[in-house]
Amino acid sequence: MGFPKDFLWGGATAANQYEGGYLSGGKGLATADTITNGDQKHPRRIMIELEDGTKKEINRFEDVPKGAKAIVDEDVYYPSHVATDFYHHYKEDIALMGEMGYKTFRMSINWSRIFPHGDDDQPNEEGLKFYDDVFDECHKYGIEPLVTINHFDLPLHLSYQYEGWLDRRTIDFFMNYCRTIFTRYQNKVKYWLTFNEINFLRDYSTLGITEASNPQKQQQAIYHLLLASAKAVYLGHQINPDFQIGLMIANILFYPETCHPDDAIAEMEMARDFKDFYYDVQCRGYYPAYKLKELERQNIILQKEDGDEQILLLGTVDFISFSYYNSSVISTHGNNEKSGGNQLGGVKNPYLEESEWGWPIDPQGLRLVLNRLYDKYQLPLMIVENGLGALDTIEEDGSIQDDYRIDYLRKHIQQIQKAIEYDGVDVIGYTPWGCIDLVSAGTGEMKKRYGFVYVDMDDFGEGTLKRIRKKSFSWYKKVIETNGEDL
Numbered sequence: 001m002g003f004p005k006d007f008l009w010g011g012a013t014a015a016n017q018y019e020g021g022y023l024s025g026g027k028g029l030a031t032a033d034t035i036t037n038g039d040q041k042h043p044r045r046i047m048i049e050l051e052d053g054t055k056k057e058i059n060r061f062e063d064v065p066k067g068a069k070a071i072v073d074e075d076v077y078y079p080s081h082v083a084t085d086f087y088h089h090y091k092e093d094i095a096l097m098g099e100m101g102y103k104t105f106r107m108s109i110n111w112s113r114i115f116p117h118g119d120d121d122q123p124n125e126e127g128l129k130f131y132d133d134v135f136d137e138c139h140k141y142g143i144e145p146l147v148t149i150n151h152f153d154l155p156l157h158l159s160y161q162y163e164g165w166l167d168r169r170t171i172d173f174f175m176n177y178c179r180t181i182f183t184r185y186q187n188k189v190k191y192w193l194t195f196n197e198i199n200f201l202r203d204y205s206t207l208g209i210t211e212a213s214n215p216q217k218q219q220q221a222i223y224h225l226l227l228a229s230a231k232a233v234y235l236g237h238q239i240n241p242d243f244q245i246g247l248m249i250a251n252i253l254f255y256p257e258t259c260h261p262d263d264a265i266a267e268m269e270m271a272r273d274f275k276d277f278y279y280d281v282q283c284r285g286y287y288p289a290y291k292l293k294e295l296e297r298q299n300i301i302l303q304k305e306d307g308d309e310q311i312l313l314l315g316t317v318d319f320i321s322f323s324y325y326n327s328s329v330i331s332t333h334g335n336n337e338k339s340g341g342n343q344l345g346g347v348k349n350p351y352l353e354e355s356e357w358g359w360p361i362d363p364q365g366l367r368l369v370l371n372r373l374y375d376k377y378q379l380p381l382m383i384v385e386n387g388l389g390a391l392d393t394i395e396e397d398g399s400i401q402d403d404y405r406i407d408y409l410r411k412h413i414q415q416i417q418k419a420i421e422y423d424g425v426d427v428i429g430y431t432p433w434g435c436i437d438l439v440s441a442g443t444g445e446m447k448k449r450y451g452f453v454y455v456d457m458d459d460f461g462e463g464t465l466k467r468i469r470k471k472s473f474s475w476y477k478k479v480i481e482t483n484g485e486d487l
């Protein structure tokens, strides 16, 4: 009963938010290295240089005008440059994960550490060596690496030289990168995820395209991403048939606000647009009918090549992974109070509490998500992000009493357990987000912390980077030790 014997307990991170060492060991600049910090009220910023040499500040990569290029401004603080410095602390950090008893560690490879410009002929050996060391260190503790191939970053050069994912050649560069890491690490890594939150890339720096709000451009870039993901799955299986390669989607759960059919239809359309489409393509291998109709209505014609259809079919995934933080309410009635932190403009759910950053907390929603996904696709499921971003305080005795975090995680684990035991869903792993404190993707803040381990670093790059175990550290250790029995 309870969690399966080989359940993959662990934690999750991403290179651009954790690794630092942004130019160390031959690494090139990535789009993520050009984004400043911000906070709940002030969005993150990007300095761009226009064609005529003038500089201008914008808030989203999506809004980069044609001919402009993102730059690193010497006077500005960029959180990805040091982050919480996994690059120099990986031995210490993996030892802490080992101490908690992790079975798996989710991390991402920094593409620009392997191919500094993205289109280089040869990979950067020093970058490859770094991840060899990281994986060796994991295996010392019996930790299976779970590697995201691309998590919210792109070699900066590809963004202005090729317009990122709009240019089909970016797929080829990505395949070089995949071939390099699949071959190099084929005996060290078994679990791979292609693109982190592939359904959110249009909102983060990753597409690297200009004027991304143009629907034709956006849909073409997304088509290239989905093709690239399928190609990666296919190639990975050729290199090592034992590879388990999954998709990764931001799984915000949507509820219709009322039983009015208009709300139910709006919820269906929102879910399709935001996430279902990406699941459908990567699990079934083709664009679903509702998406084809939508493209038709918008007069969007995707540029395709012969053989593309075959690639999508051959590159369906072995398992599904997703992030789950919250749910959101879809309403057609207007005039409702907006939910504080929800980027998708949902209305406030009166039945749920919200985090300090305004994210609704909905553990039962996770059970719903697990059931719906399993019913629909019958693939193994892994929750690769979940957690509470919160302010932590160090007490006078040096301890961090993060009971709020324990409470959040406990309630979510109980719902996973219910999905496994009561509903029979095949859940294979759980890796809470930011298991060691790292930079927030949404705001670029350090003070929005998720970890079991505190890292002494503030929002402006000041701190000793010292690691401190929080109260949740020993709690999670016990959860893993008892395979989820003692929560």
Ligand code: P53
Pocket (backbone or CB within 6 Å): 014, 017, 152, 196, 197, 250, 323, 325, 385, 389, 433, 439, 440, 441, 442, 443, 448
């Ligand atoms: P931060 C929003 C909603 C759901 C998932 O987010 C999201 C986001 C991004 O803001 O992204 C994932 O750091 C993402 C991580 C990110 C994490 O959620 O804004 O995969 O990179 O750090 C948490 O609190």
